[in-house]
Each structure stands twice: as C-alpha cells, then as structure tokens.
Amino acid sequence: MPGCVVCARLVDIIDKQAGKRQEEYTFWPDVLECFGHVYQRENFADDIGGYFPTYKADPLRYVEPCSDAVKGWFKKLKDAGKVTFLLTSSHVDYAESLLENILGKDWQDYFHVAMMYARKPGYFTKEQTERPFYSIVNNKEGDEVNEIQTGCKYLQGSVHTFHSYLKKMSGKENPKVAYFGDSVRSDVLPPQSVGWHPFLILEEMEAEGLSEDSKDQTDGPPTKRGKIAGPSTTEKEFITSSIWGSFFTDQTVLNLPDGSVQTGGDEHDGMNGQVDRQFESLNTLWGYFIQTYADVAIPQLDYIADLPLDHQFGTFADTTHHSAGFFPQPPETLKKK
Numbered sequence: 001m002p003g004c005v006v007c008a009r010l011v012d013i014i015d016k017q018a019g020k021r022q023e024e025y026t027f028w029p030d031v032l033e034c035f036g037h038v039y040q041r042e043n044f045a046d047d048i049g050g051y052f053p054t055y056k057a058d059p060l061r062y063v064e065p066c067s068d069a070v071k072g073w074f075k076k077l078k079d080a081g082k083v084t085f086l087l088t089s090s091h092v093d094y095a096e097s098l099l100e101n102i103l104g105k106d107w108q109d110y111f112h113v114a115m116m117y118a119r120k121p122g123y124f125t126k127e128q129t130e131r132p133f134y135s136i137v138n139n140k141e142g143d144e145v146n147e148i149q150t151g152c153k154y155l156q157g158s159v160h161t162f163h164s165y166l167k168k169m170s171g172k173e174n175p176k177v178a179y180f181g182d183s184v185r186s187d188v189l190p191p192q193s194v195g196w197h198p199f200l201i202l203e204e205m206e207a208e209g210l211s212e213d214s215k216d217q218t219d220g221p222p223t224k225r226g227k228i229a230g231p232s233t234t235e236k237e238f239i240t241s242s243i244w245g246s247f248f249t250d251q252t253v254l255n256l257p258d259g260s261v262q263t264g265g266d267e268h269d270g271m272n273g274q275v276d277r278q279f280e281s282l283n284t285l286w287g288y289f290i291q292t293y294a295d296v297a298i299p300q301l302d303y304i305a306d307l308p309l310d311h312q313f314g315t316f317a318d319t320t321h322h323s324a325g326f327f328p329q330p331p332e333t334l335k336k337k
Contacts (some may be wrong), residue, residue: 006031041091041117045139052094059101066102069305074110080309083169085162086114087123087179089186092155093139113165114153120183124159124190133157159194180301184289192293200290202297204247206230207239209332210299228302246333248287249280279323279334291316291325298327 010027043049047056055062077084088095095116099107108114115123115133122131133154135142141155148154148165166175174195181187182201191198210230231239245251282291290297295315298304304311304327316325323330 003031003035041094044091044094044097056097059097063098063101065104067302067305070301071103071110073301073305076309078110078112082309083166083175084111086111086116087118087120088116089118089120089123090116091139092116092136092153108151108153112150112169113148115155115157115162116153117155118157120186121190123157124194126158128158128160131156131158133161178295184286184293188289188293197295198293200294200297201300202290203231203235203299204239205297205326205331206299207236208246208248210329228300230299246284246331248282248284248331248334250284251280278336279330280336282334291319294325296325296327303328 007028010031011022011025014025014027015021037043038049038051040049044052044056047053074084086099090098095114096107103110116136119131133145133148134156135145136153136155137143145154145157146161148162150169166177167173169175177191177196178199179187179191179196180199180201181191182203184200188198188200240247282288295317296313297316313327314324318324326334
C-alpha cells in the first residue's frame, strides 16, 4: 500500500518537471531496488538500510513486551499437550531480536518449533520440493531438512512438511490448527486454504471502539482478569481514517434507479445475506475478507489468555448475525445507533 502512494507521487513529480503527462514511466525498478535496500534480510546483520538500524538502536520504542497473562497462556497450552509453534516471515536474526524483547531470552521455551523466513504466503502454497526447510548455520541456510524436530528452529519450509510433524506429535491424521496472526493477506487467506482455523488479531476493533465492559469480562466463565490496555489516542488516530470511515462498514447513501434510497448498512446485503438487525452490515472489502476467511477476530491475545482451553468461540461461519466471530464483541461502529 505505501508503494502505491510512492508510485503516484513519483508520477506527479515527473509530470510536473516535464510540464506534461508522460507516455510511459521507467522509475519502478528503482523503487523496487530502494525497497530491497531498506528491507532485505541481510541488512539487519549489516546494520544498513535505515529500517533495521533504527529498530536496533531502540527496540522497545517499536515493540511492546507480552503480558504475563499471554506468557502464562503459552505455557498452559504446552502443559496441556498442545503443539505450539512460531511461524514468521522475518529472518532469524531480526525475529530473535523481536522475540527476546517481546517474550524474553527464553522465548524458545514457549514453542515446540520455530519457523523463520517462512516467506508467507508462499509457505502455504508452495510444494515441499519448491520450499524445503533448512537448518540454521550462522543465521543462514544450512543443510536441507526433511523431518522437523521438537526444540529446533528452521528457515523457510512449507506447510506440507510441517503437517507431517503435526501428525506425529498429535497422533491424528487431520490435527486441528488454530493459527493467530495479524495479516489478512498472509495469516488468514492462505492458512484457511489448507484447513487451518485463522484467529485474526484485529486492532481496528479497539481503535473503532470497544466498550469498557468488554475489557474486564468476556462471554466465558468469570475469571480474575487484569485491566487490558487498549490503543492510545495516537494509535487510534494512526489506525482509523477520517476520510474513508469505518474499516468494517460503509454507510454510503445510494440513490437507486427506481428512485429509492439504500445505505451500505441496510439489513439485507448482497455480499453477506441476512444480518442481525442490531448490527450494521459488514460490507467493506476488508470486512468481507475477514468474515469469509477468518474464524474469529480478537483485538489482542490478552482477551483470550484467561479463558479455559476448551472455550467454544462463535465464528464468522454463523452468518445470521454480525456479532458472531468478533470476540469479546463487535466494534462499536458495527452497532446500530
């Protein structure tokens, strides 16, 4: 998305300098080279490119340590015999730095296996022969690995090899996988396509308003729950838009050819079918992706950290009302005023 803005502004600059619109533009390879200079994985070790040096100078300015509740949840999952794993597209040195600041030096104790530089979404779409796992030697690819081992970390890989590991660990032919991530592109659509159950970390839920009651209780059994810190005013301003409106629902008024008027929040929507009268229609593009491909959306892991491991979540598959799928409840912008 930032690349689209860069492209548009470069077109404007070139046209202004030339005094007219150009027949063709040749700058895009230079933009891609700039992106590579800033973000290519070798830059973390080489301390170049702008992004990684800035992060390394003050990591805690950019990442927030996990709460004790979330750490306890990870341990509870492992103690209950669940297989816990880390899957990230970040390269190993950058990923380990993030994890040490988020979880601590003992971050690897929270997971049975860690897969880095997974290059999602290709991790889910490439065949095993196209995307093998590699051991890690001096933060680079070592030998090709055909079988995953508990307690290890790997580079690259594909879901096909990992499924063999999950079958062995669980003793089940089709183990259920709940996968938590914050990218619709990489953490929702691809895992859903291989039968995983995506839980989308969706900070827009809090940014657009989540009632104070929901920060202290859930629809599960009562528990002793600490106060959950929501986004700051600056974070809300960064996440929300005063131009585009809600991330979830569009209230645009449409004047139809027959002279009638319809709003984007009408109770019968061609995209979603019948909806709950208490809620606006989840009718934006991103809302459609979330409702169609995610199982559950939560603002942050703290909301579920104290729930029993057998808690039953309502999912977006229940299309009769828009409260299903959002946990602990839908954002305020979806509630009819």
